[in-house]
Amino acid sequence: MFAFIRTARLPILATVVAGLVFVPLSPAIAAQPRLAAPASTLAATAVDNGSPAVWSVQASNANGPDGRESLAYSVGSGTEIKDYISVSNGGKSAQTFQLYATDAINEIDGGAFSLLPLSTKPTDAGSWIKIAQTAVTLQPGLQARIPFTMLVPSDATPGDHTAGIVASVSRASTGKSGQAITLEQRVGVRLYLHVAGQSVAKISTAGLVAGFSPAWNPFAGGETSLDFSLSNSGNSRVDVKQTVIIHGPFGITVATFNAPTVHNLLPGQSVHEHLTRSDIPALLLLFSQVTSTPIAPTDRVAESKLRSADGSLVAPAAAPKFTAVSGETMTGAISWTLLALLVLLAIGLWILARYRAYTRDQLYDAIDAAALAARESAIAETTAERDRHSVDNITANAAAGGKHQ
Amino acid sequence: MNKITRRAAAITVVGAVVFSGLGMAQVANASAITPAGNIALHGPISGTTAGTGAVLTTGSATSSRMFNGITVDQGCPAGYRYSSNTLVFQGGVNHGAIATTRLQSTTAYGMTGLDGNPIAMDESYTVPGTSNFANNKNLSALASPIAAGAFEVRVYCFAGVNADFVNDKWFSLPLVLSSDLSTWSTPVVKTATTASLTAASNANKTITLTATVKAAGATATAAVGNCNFYDAANTLVGSGTVASGVGTFTTGVMAAGSYSYTAQFVGTNDVNYNDSAVSGSATAYVAGANASTVTVAIPAGQGSVMLSGVATSVDLGTAVLSGGMLTATGQLGSLTVTDSRQTDAAAWNLTGQTSDFTVGTKSFSGKYLGWTPALVGSTNAGTAGAAVLPGTTGLKTASVLATGSVVSGQTTTTTGATLNLAVPSNTPSGAYTAVLTLTLA
Numbered sequence: 001m002f003a004f005i006r007t008a009r010l011p012i013l014a015t016v017v018a019g020l021v022f023v024p025l026s027p028a029i030a031a032q033p034r035l036a037a038p039a040s041t042l043a044a045t046a047v048d049n050g051s052p053a054v055w056s057v058q059a060s061n062a063n064g065p066d067g068r069e070s071l072a073y074s075v076g077s078g079t080e081i082k083d084y085i086s087v088s089n090g091g092k093s094a095q096t097f098q099l100y101a102t103d104a105i106n107e108i109d110g111g112a113f114s115l116l117p118l119s120t121k122p123t124d125a126g127s128w129i130k131i132a133q134t135a136v137t138l139q140p141g142l143q144a145r146i147p148f149t150m151l152v153p154s155d156a157t158p159g160d161h162t163a164g165i166v167a168s169v170s171r172a173s174t175g176k177s178g179q180a181i182t183l184e185q186r187v188g189v190r191l192y193l194h195v196a197g198q199s200v201a202k203i204s205t206a207g208l209v210a211g212f213s214p215a216w217n218p219f220a221g222g223e224t225s226l227d228f229s230l231s232n233s234g235n236s237r238v239d240v241k242q243t244v245i246i247h248g249p250f251g252i253t254v255a256t257f258n259a260p261t262v263h264n265l266l267p268g269q270s271v272h273e274h275l276t277r278s279d280i281p282a283l284l285l286l287f288s289q290v291t292s293t294p295i296a297p298t299d300r301v302a303e304s305k306l307r308s309a310d311g312s313l314v315a316p317a318a319a320p321k322f323t324a325v326s327g328e329t330m331t332g333a334i335s336w337t338l339l340a341l342l343v344l345l346a347i348g349l350w351i352l353a354r355y356r357a358y359t360r361d362q363l364y365d366a367i368d369a370a371a372l373a374a375r376e377s378a379i380a381e382t383t384a385e386r387d388r389h390s391v392d393n394i395t396a397n398a399a400a401g402g403k404h405q
Numbered sequence: 406m407n408k409i410t411r412r413a414a415a416i417t418v419v420g421a422v423v424f425s426g427l428g429m430a431q432v433a434n435a436s437a438i439t440p441a442g443n444i445a446l447h448g449p450i451s452g453t454t455a456g457t458g459a460v461l462t463t464g465s466a467t468s469s470r471m472f473n474g475i476t477v478d479q480g481c482p483a484g485y486r487y488s489s490n491t492l493v494f495q496g497g498v499n500h501g502a503i504a505t506t507r508l509q510s511t512t513a514y515g516m517t518g519l520d521g522n523p524i525a526m527d528e529s530y531t532v533p534g535t536s537n538f539a540n541n542k543n544l545s546a547l548a549s550p551i552a553a554g555a556f557e558v559r560v561y562c563f564a565g566v567n568a569d570f571v572n573d574k575w576f577s578l579p580l581v582l583s584s585d586l587s588t589w590s591t592p593v594v595k596t597a598t599t600a601s602l603t604a605a606s607n608a609n610k611t612i613t614l615t616a617t618v619k620a621a622g623a624t625a626t627a628a629v630g631n632c633n634f635y636d637a638a639n640t641l642v643g644s645g646t647v648a649s650g651v652g653t654f655t656t657g658v659m660a661a662g663s664y665s666y667t668a669q670f671v672g673t674n675d676v677n678y679n680d681s682a683v684s685g686s687a688t689a690y691v692a693g694a695n696a697s698t699v700t701v702a703i704p705a706g707q708g709s710v711m712l713s714g715v716a717t718s719v720d721l722g723t724a725v726l727s728g729g730m731l732t733a734t735g736q737l738g739s740l741t742v743t744d745s746r747q748t749d750a751a752a753w754n755l756t757g758q759t760s761d762f763t764v765g766t767k768s769f770s771g772k773y774l775g776w777t778p779a780l781v782g783s784t785n786a787g788t789a790g791a792a793v794l795p796g797t798t799g800l801k802t803a804s805v806l807a808t809g810s811v812v813s814g815q816t817t818t819t820t821g822a823t824l825n826l827a828v829p830s831n832t833p834s835g836a837y838t839a840v841l842t843l844t845l846a
Binding site for chain 1 (some may be wrong): 531599600601602603605606615617619663666667668670684685686687688689690692696697698699700701702703704707708709710711712713714715716717718719720721722723733737740746747750751752754756758760790798802803805806808836837838839840841842843844845846
């Protein structure tokens with residue numbers, strides 16, 4: 001495939017833009033002519049030479065990476081920030097990297113740090129960054145220190161604005177029918193900007209629902225799950241600690257645990273939290289209370305190397321007031337196997353009772369029958385005796401003749 | 406004081422009370438008609454078009470007539486249908502009529518509204534021996550000429566033979582007379598603007614000032630005018646014509662140092678936008694030396710997060726019908742993250758996100774693509790992300806391929822993924838394209 005692209009298709013790919021490749025979905029399309037791809041900002045200048053690109057991007061100064069883990073600034077609005085990134089080609093072949101900046105986002109299911117895709121235009125800090133060049137081609141083993149400027153507008157809102165600057169390599173693969181997926185791989189350096197002004201830390205939770213999955217073992221606890229969305233509605237980047245308390249009926253505390261901390265929840269972003277806890281007894285009803293507490297972000301290097309516009313180190317702005325929020329929900333917690341067991345037990349007892357009743361009836365019947373039989377036999381015997389006596393009497397009388405008379 | 410005087414005084418007091426009560430009720434009634442009628446002024450009828458001419462929003466204040474026709478979307482209220490007239494008021498003061506009084510009894514005036522039907526009068530109706538009833542003069546010919554600025558045209562509905570401009574009812578049309586008294590027009594409600602300024606120092610030691618005119622948070626691309634730029638001493642340093650909502654100005658060569666500026670949008674007869682307030686300040690730093698890209702051999706001993714990417718992209722092949730869905734799978738090759746940063750550096754995240762799949766005008770959502778990340782090899786420091794099923798949100802939203810941990814030594818993590826596509830079986834066939842973005846940050 002690769003050799004094929006390189007020899008036969010490279011010119012086409014180069015003009016068609018790396019951003020898009022064709023991926024046919026059905027055999028019917030195999031005969032379709034190729035459609036011209038629309039122009040993309042991702043120019044097809046990447047040299048597709050078949051070996052993997054190996055690269056890194058770092059915060060830097062004019063003399064190379066300076067040990068900062070991320071780009072972090074604390075400035076007023078209307079500030080010009082000048083700084084550098086370094087892009088290093090650690091691969092075995094020359095490589096062209098596209099350079100651009102974009103806004104940071106939280107991945108939805110756990111809050112992992114990510115960046116907007118190229119196709120989504122940044123509107124915040126990512127749009128304030130201008131890199132000296134939009135692409136850099138590096139021979140293996142070389143590093144470029146590339147200046148960039150960040151123009152924080154005069155009306156930038158106070159608080160945290162987070163972005164990333166990436167060096168991107170795109171690879172396209174075209175299937176036999178023309179279907180295509182472009183794989184854009186990006187390595188980015190995080191950029192944390194704090195704009196002076198009133199910092200507000202505010203989080204909110206919504207849609208808290210709980211579920212309960214009983215275990216098969218009727219005497220083991222089940223697993224309870226909590227789902228909710230956690231949003232940062234303030235203007236400050238926060239970590240969020242989460243504590244869950246599960247109560248049973250009558251206020252019995254069943255479990256208290258800390259859920260994993262959500263790191264770097266960015267202003268305006270939401271994550272979907274899914275927390276589970278096993279060994280929760282099936283107490284028919286469970287009340288779950290989730291308390292989310294925002295705390296200062298623990299991204300250590302970002303804070304310790306905070307710079308002002310002229311590059312001097314500055315102390316982080318005073319932390320905003322952190323206010324915890326909590327939500328409560330209820331779920332049924334029934335162990336079906338235990339329930340089935342109880343039902344079976346009840347049925348067993350009923351059957352036993354019925355059996356006992358039946359056998360007792362039979363016993364009584366038998367007794368009655370025996371009594372009857374005994375009575376009848378006794379009667380019969382008595383009758384027979386009497387008869388015999390009668391006969392005997394008669395006989396005796398007969399034998400005695402008229403002796404008595 | 407005798408009895409009669411006292412009685413007269415009592416009567417006077419009662420009368421005053423009754424009168425004041427009546428008076429108040431009448432004052433409450435003395436207002437524009439509710440609901441307010443929509444007055445429109447019309448130009449001349451073109452050709453044989455019946456009814457009134459085109460609606461006027463501006464016109465000459467000095468030519469023979471202000472307008473040719475007038476309509477109101479309702480008629481005079483009951484009890485105020487004796488007669489009607491059109492007058493000009495400014496600041497609540499009557500400046501005189503610009504038409505002839507219409508009487509209910511004279512049907513030749515057209516639809517005067519005096520029968521309760523919507524008013525629609527035009528010069529095509531003639532009243533022998535009278536001047537035009539719709540409009541017979543212009544603003545400059547008013548008995549008491551008005552000044553420049555806001556004024557109103559009122560269509561009055563009179564209750565009786567004597568016009569009572571306080572207690573009778575009227576419809577009102579607010580208008581504006583130009584400052585040279587030559588033109589009247591309907592007022593435009595202008596939108597407030599703000600100016601957002603950036604100051605960027607250039608390699609040649611000039612400073613480029615860029616002001617974006619914003620209305621309600623969005624760029625006011627239709628703004629007409631200039632952005633004026635002021636230095637820290639509030640002296641105008643330059644101005645730029647606003648184009649697509651942005652005005653720029655580049656200063657001359659500056660000595661090294663920091664310079665602060667402010668900006669203001671000033672409209673040039675802009676009918677849509679008000680001038681902005683002066684923006685907050687923006688500061689540029691002119692450096693002694695130019696920043697430029699330097700390329701060197703990678704120095705040893707610098708910690709970094711290095712990504713060894715995938716050499717080839719993913720091929721999902723051709724989707725086949727399976728379980729009511731068109732499904733396809735593909736392999737994302739291995740990516741290796743080598744983390745050699747300082748101890749305690751924050752954990753890295755390797756995430757993926759797909760665009761929608763498109764071919765021509767057809768497309769389907771990227772949510773139909775999912776993946777199952779898996780670590781490759783046994784010496785991985787990071788952890789693979791959770792499997793993402795196609796269908797709900799899929800890879801349409803960013804999803805974790807792998808995450809590292811807080812650095813405690815040089816670590817390597819190699820991860821790959823199996824991609825699963827499952828689209829509804831009624832998805833149109835085509836050679837779809839998509840972009841899968843992997844981000845290490």
